[in-house]
Amino acid sequence: MKNNNLSILLALPALIISCAFFLLPVVxxxxxxxxxxxxxxxxxxxxxxxxxxxLFSTVTLAALVTVVSLAIATVSGLxxxxxxxxxxxxxxxxxxxxxxxxxxxxxxxxIMLSGRQGLFAHAGLLLAGERWMFAYSIAGLxxxxxxxxxxxxxxxxMGAAEKLDHNLLEAGRSLGANRWQIFKDVxxxxxxxxxxxxxxxxxxxxxxxxxxxxxxxxxxxVLPMTIxxxxxxxxxxxxxAALSLILGFVTWVCxxxxxxxxxxxxxxxx
Numbered sequence: 001m002k003n004n005n006l007s008i009l010l011a012l013p014a015l016i017i018s019c020a021f022f023l024l025p026v027v028x029x030x031x032x033x034x035x036x037x038x039x040x041x042x043x044x045x046x047x048x049x050x051x052x053x054x055l056f057s058t059v060t061l062a063a064l065v066t067v068v069s070l071a072i073a074t075v076s077g078l079x080x081x082x083x084x085x086x087x088x089x090x091x092x093x094x095x096x097x098x099x100x101x102x103x104x105x106x107x108x109x110x111i112m113l114s115g116r117q118g119l120f121a122h123a124g125l126l127l128a129g130e131r132w133m134f135a136y137s138i139a140g141l142x143x144x145x146x147x148x149x150x151x152x153x154x155x156x157x158m159g160a161a162e163k164l165d166h167n168l169l170e171a172g173r174s175l176g177a178n179r180w181q182i183f184k185d186v187x188x189x190x191x192x193x194x195x196x197x198x199x200x201x202x203x204x205x206x207x208x209x210x211x212x213x214x215x216x217x218x219x220x221x222v223l224p225m226t227i228x229x230x231x232x233x234x235x236x237x238x239x240x241a242a243l244s245l246i247l248g249f250v251t252w253v254c255x256x257x258x259x260x261x262x263x264x265x266x267x268x269x270x
Contacts, residue, residue: 065206106148168186224247227240
């Protein structure tokens with residue numbers, strides 16, 4: 001009996017937090033989304049091009065950011081793990097530095113790089129006589145998301161790469177496998193659980209990131225900005241709630257699939 005009471009007592013804080021920050025807000029969102037016509041808001045999302053385009057743009061952007069981040073971070077993480085050189089610790093610290101910045105600051109960085117007065121604009125004036133700008137487009141948002149996504153994946157890859165069994169790599173070389181075969185058949189399967197977990201977090205973050213999108217929001221139509229517009233400018237609370245639930249559902253499905261794949265990869269590796 002004492003053990004049961006202790007277990008309940010230890011689980012109580014988690015239960016309170018789950019109810020306060022997840023269950024109650026979600027229930028409230030569902031109630032708000034169903035006012036003024038029941039499920040009409042969800043029907044509008046599936047039939048009106050503006051909402052479908054926003055959903056498609058958000059999912060596509062998040063998927064592209066995830067894939068590019070995984071590709072860059074895998075190469076960088078393996079290199080940083082395998083080789084020692086002067087200034088390595090400083091380089092790793094710089095790679096993790098973007099994690100300290102909020103999304104709004106990262107948006108300003110993108111403007112400084114590719115805005116009207118940015119580096120690319122001045123380079124375009126010198127080379128072609130016109131300003132090269134992409135900060136206030138989906139390309140600028142992609143760059144901003146990539147900036148804060150890569151460090152998360154790099155650190156995960158480095159942690160997983162340090163645990164690689166080098167005997168397996170040596171065995172592959174002794175059997176005549178080339179670098180690509182060793183990477184494909186030995187290194188990549190060992191990194192797969194870490195890549196899946198970090199990739200899912202990268203996707204979820206890119207789906208819901210608001211600060212960077214808000215800073216660069218001139219010509220950007222992604223779900224966080226659409227929700228903000230419906231809630232603040234149009235006072236369409238039902239639509240904002242429905243879009244929020246759709247955003248959360250898509251992200252949750254991604255995380256659930258990633259967890260399942262990650263567990264499968266661990267089981268196969270074990």
